[in-house]
């Protein structure tokens with residue numbers, strides 16, 4: 001009989017996951033996903049249950065990577081409500097299994113993994129689609145994803161200015177105090193995004209917050225919130241004017257209100273650009289619509305597990 005699974009919780013994950021190792025693994029995984037070769041990745045679109053009474057959702061995200069020997073699933077709950085709870089609005093648990101026998105090898109806290117892998121994929125979108133001379137980054141929202149995106153983007157790029165907007169000035173100020181680098185509070189979305197080269201939307205909005213008329217031509221937008229078919233962060237003008245990329249074409253067509261309701265065409269997946277089968281239109285306004293994929297969680301969980309094994313086997 002296999003031994004009990006190891007449990008790797010938040011503080012342990014923190015010491016084991018670093019963008020320098022995570023980013024190349026995610027780039028490789030996005031490329032594999034877009035090749036649609038079932039020996040590389042089997043990853044259906046997330047199954048989502050509505051928790052109507054609690055204004056939330058449970059997403060189930062299984063992934064199998066046969067050639068890599070990785071079998072993983074994530075359970076993620078995310079909520080629309082704002083009731084002042086101290087618990088995070090997005091909570092996740094990852095389960096890593098042995099594909100040969102089906103025993104559970106590890107159970108991991110998914111909050112930090114979800115934050116870091118989502119931010120790392122957005123940063124990969126910027127690496128591929130943002131103009132190289134980009135100087136100004138705007139972040140809309142000041143929650144968990146805002147923080148991980150601030151960390152990933154300032155780690156991977158050298159912006160001269162980072163601007164942050166939240167619905168209240170206090171939240172934006174609190175966010176700015178929590179980070180180490182220079183960052184400016186903006187009182188309106190318009191002020192935050194005016195002339196920005198890169199814009200990250202990480203809100204729990206259900207109506208558009210970012211409008212195309214405010215966005216500088218040639219800017220890159222990483223749109224991370226609005227993960228339901230009737231939720232929006234971006235308006236029709238932006239969606240129609242930009243070249244739209246997604247993590248998964250099927251995911252975007254099933255889950256993204258910004259894609260579905262605007263009728264915008266998904267030009268390519270990030271993996272297509274990584275594989276060289278689709279063009280990176282850096283010179284145009286680009287939107288990366290992120291929904292989050294199980295394959296991103298699977299490679300992140302495997303990385304955490306490998307690092308945990310290396311750490312615990314040291315004498």
Ligand SMILES: NC(=O)C1=CN([C@@H]2O[C@H](COP(=O)(O)OP(=O)(O)OC[C@H]3O[C@@H](n4cnc5c(N)ncnc54)[C@H](O)[C@@H]3O)[C@@H](O)[C@H]2O)C=CC1
Nearest residue numbers: 089090141142143144145202203204205225226290291292
């Ligand atoms: N694409 C992906 O892979 C992932 C997407 N998400 C999504 O990203 C979004 C942010 O997630 P977290 O940072 O975990 O949430 P959070 O609750 O920590 O932060 C949400 C932010 O949005 C703001 N906000 C809420 N309602 C708003 C509104 N109506 N207008 C403007 N701002 C509003 C809040 O003040 C807060 O700053 C959520 O929509 C979540 O579902 C989360 C995880 C992964």
Ligand SMILES: O=C([O-])C1=[NH+]CCC1
Nearest residue numbers: 076078227291292293
């Ligand atoms: O990929 C993910 O973990 C999520 N996407 C939307 C909410 C959570």
